């Protein structure tokens with residue numbers, strides 16, 4: 264499936280700091296903003312190596328590649344020309360390293376659970392999903408990785424203010440704190456983002472399982 268325009272701007276870009284350490288993931292829209300302001304450069308992975316380009320250089324390269332687009336690449340069309348969406352950028356002035364540990368937030372919980380309702384097992388898009396306290400807060404259930412799961416609206420309503428066993432519902436798997444960034448792990452399942460692997464620590468390989 265070919266993406267273009269709006270959705271290409273929503274694809275993900277891996278951000279490295281000046282020292283090539285992974286900092287975070289941002290939408291291509293923001294990556295283009297950083298490139299345009301010369302705050303970042305494109306890191307392009309090809310044939311097991313990589314090269315860096317400033318924004319002008321990247322636009323030039325895009326004009327050559329435009330003639331033989333690869334199926335997994337994304338493109339945006341500007342007023343003047345078409346530009347390939349980068350997959351990795353490097354911040355030119357930023358040295359800091361992110362803190363260890365995965366942030367507990369909605370985005371990471373949905374990614375940990377693969378956007379799958381943990382009760383009925385169906386996959387949904389983010390806006391159709393809710394977060395459910397397995398042991399309800401009214402029963403002293405905590406807001407932690409181990410007690411919050413992704414649930415579709417239907418299952419969440421059906422469960423209500425009950426524990427799973429009271430509601431006769433079963434969790435797909437016991438919820439746990441992820442040891443690696445779940446958003447990143449989920450993206451790595453997509454062929455588009457394979458070039459990211461070059462910049463990730465090669466310890467373990469916790470992705471690829473459902």
Ligand SMILES: [Zn+2]
Pocket residue numbers: 380381382383384385414415416417418419
């Ligand atoms: Zn459900």
